[in-house]
Amino acid sequence: MTLHFADRLCAAVAQKGSPVVVGLDPRLDALPEPVLAAARRAVATPLAAAAEALWQFNRAIIDAVHDLVPAVKPQLAFYERYGLAGLEAFVRTVRYARQAGLLVIADAKRNDIGTTAEAYADAFLGEAAVLGGVCPSDFAADALTVNPYLGSEGVLPFVRRAQHYGKGVFVLVRTSNPSAAELQDLPVDGCPLYEHVGRLVAAWGEALRGACGYSLVGAVVGATYPRQAARLRELMPHTLFLLPGYGAQGATAADVVACFDARGQGALVNAARSLLFAYRAAPYAQRYGAAAYAQAARAATQRMIDDLQRALAAAGKG
Amino acid sequence: MTLHFADRLCAAVAQKGSPVVVGLDPRLDALPEPVLAAARRAVATPLAAAAEALWQFNRAIIDAVHDLVPAVKPQLAFYERYGLAGLEAFVRTVRYARQAGLLVIADAKRNDIGTTAEAYADAFLGEAAVLGGVCPSDFAADALTVNPYLGSEGVLPFVRRAQHYGKGVFVLVRTSNPSAAELQDLPVDGCPLYEHVGRLVAAWGEALRGACGYSLVGAVVGATYPRQAARLRELMPHTLFLLPGYGAQGATAADVVACFDARGQGALVNAARSLLFAYRAAPYAQRYGAAAYAQAARAATQRMIDDLQRALAAAGKG
Numbered sequence: 001m002t003l004h005f006a007d008r009l010c011a012a013v014a015q016k017g018s019p020v021v022v023g024l025d026p027r028l029d030a031l032p033e034p035v036l037a038a039a040r041r042a043v044a045t046p047l048a049a050a051a052e053a054l055w056q057f058n059r060a061i062i063d064a065v066h067d068l069v070p071a072v073k074p075q076l077a078f079y080e081r082y083g084l085a086g087l088e089a090f091v092r093t094v095r096y097a098r099q100a101g102l103l104v105i106a107d108a109k110r111n112d113i114g115t116t117a118e119a120y121a122d123a124f125l126g127e128a129a130v131l132g133g134v135c136p137s138d139f140a141a142d143a144l145t146v147n148p149y150l151g152s153e154g155v156l157p158f159v160r161r162a163q164h165y166g167k168g169v170f171v172l173v174r175t176s177n178p179s180a181a182e183l184q185d186l187p188v189d190g191c192p193l194y195e196h197v198g199r200l201v202a203a204w205g206e207a208l209r210g211a212c213g214y215s216l217v218g219a220v221v222g223a224t225y226p227r228q229a230a231r232l233r234e235l236m237p238h239t240l241f242l243l244p245g246y247g248a249q250g251a252t253a254a255d256v257v258a259c260f261d262a263r264g265q266g267a268l269v270n271a272a273r274s275l276l277f278a279y280r281a282a283p284y285a286q287r288y289g290a291a292a293y294a295q296a297a298r299a300a301t302q303r304m305i306d307d308l309q310r311a312l313a314a315a316g317k318g
Numbered sequence: 319m320t321l322h323f324a325d326r327l328c329a330a331v332a333q334k335g336s337p338v339v340v341g342l343d344p345r346l347d348a349l350p351e352p353v354l355a356a357a358r359r360a361v362a363t364p365l366a367a368a369a370e371a372l373w374q375f376n377r378a379i380i381d382a383v384h385d386l387v388p389a390v391k392p393q394l395a396f397y398e399r400y401g402l403a404g405l406e407a408f409v410r411t412v413r414y415a416r417q418a419g420l421l422v423i424a425d426a427k428r429n430d431i432g433t434t435a436e437a438y439a440d441a442f443l444g445e446a447a448v449l450g451g452v453c454p455s456d457f458a459a460d461a462l463t464v465n466p467y468l469g470s471e472g473v474l475p476f477v478r479r480a481q482h483y484g485k486g487v488f489v490l491v492r493t494s495n496p497s498a499a500e501l502q503d504l505p506v507d508g509c510p511l512y513e514h515v516g517r518l519v520a521a522w523g524e525a526l527r528g529a530c531g532y533s534l535v536g537a538v539v540g541a542t543y544p545r546q547a548a549r550l551r552e553l554m555p556h557t558l559f560l561l562p563g564y565g566a567q568g569a570t571a572a573d574v575v576a577c578f579d580a581r582g583q584g585a586l587v588n589a590a591r592s593l594l595f596a597y598r599a600a601p602y603a604q605r606y607g608a609a610a611y612a613q614a615a616r617a618a619t620q621r622m623i624d625d626l627q628r629a630l631a632a633a634g635k636g
Contacts, residue, residue: 046453047453077441080438081440084402084456085456113495117395122399131367135365137399138400147429148501149466153495183467186514193506200500
């Protein structure tokens, strides 16, 4: 029997005692020199060497954090940049993370309508119908981020596939970047557009709640705009929030507390650069350095968890 | 010297005498039986056989239409569905089409911010920075569709890469599906949201016009909503329109005429199913059948071109 995605996620958050998601956004120019050197030695062509570096880096990060966090979130752009070899690194990363007991949220922000959206959903959430049957998709993760600009016909095909396979969908509602306001904050009937989108997302997911009370249709809500996030939490009480923007983009533990419920559930906080590349920054650079980049990432992840737990406890949550 | 994308496109439209784009959206369950049988014989694993069928089908379609149309538009979802093998079919298709003198518009609707958007742009428009240099991207096409929900920070990284490499960007403004209205038609200061987006897109592209007068920043405007398309044409006089929705989705030649300028330039009309799978439908099914599917696609493409030319001539355009 297929477990409900929100129940799987809430159980993982409870088990790990942490709502932190490690964003697997490997940037070649930020990878530690020992990883790059080993990849150069191992593989002949430049694209394959780049992809090998991504994979080896991700594997070490997963080994270092898998017992601390419930999920990882690879960003597809950083793999597509290196073409077929890059996507092979994505495939290996997803499989390795799932074998390590992590949920994988594919951050691909896919969007299209009807049977085209179904094809994307097959790729990232389900199975591929092939000649004479179905087979598991290379890219199958546990959840996928989705862009809502095309309306319900652009989102519900993903939701239906997610429901069928015990997977989840996170729909962009209010993103973490400043220029998000150019569209998302435009006033519609006296409220910003993102509130309308939030109501749509809540409605799409309302009938699809798990035993934990949350829906398999989640929302991406930028942690960098805490007032907006708190307002969306009021409008969307049964929606899991995926909160990007922590760390390098400036959001802090205090900024995200309002998105959690009294049990310390209901939200995931993502950070990427501030964890992956901690080895380059204070206070980790001196202590760890490039060779111990994975331990630096673990230390930074542990510190983020501690900060969040302190902030949640101070608010009487969890 | 890098030629401006709009100039390349306008020259191709003039040379072929046709603004038709063939959407390369191969759906396995619609492919002709001889193609499927040959792929089954050629390749052992189901995903590889599916991908082989897509590639062989696309190759025959490209051979059949390359002298009639300026561009093809593969939809990424139909390749991602089959994982790494599917994307290899995409790579082969893009290379083959470009070698045949066609412009390739990758319909991927990518969206993200800052350096993440740059990574997507590298993948589809540019080059990949690798260890010790740059190399051509596996997926490099001539243009990419982009979703505007994240605002200028989500679009301008694509535009900058496009400018650098002589490529183009088509930003979703008003899509062709009925539920597009749920977000895109919401009233903002007395006009629908898509008009605001249209003004943004026009502004992003205004300084990036080629000798033909059009910008490398184009717009996706559904042909299924001719009144909205005509209004957007007024608001965006220097923007190339990519018009989906012709044929299977219901739009006709009369619906798109308003999007063209007096020279019969400024717009591309995309059709996929009604051309690719013409062999299954009247009036082509009886005449061609499954074995001659590519000739059926050519006949349907020629008919679409004739219909458009007649409608444009009747309107005194081109």
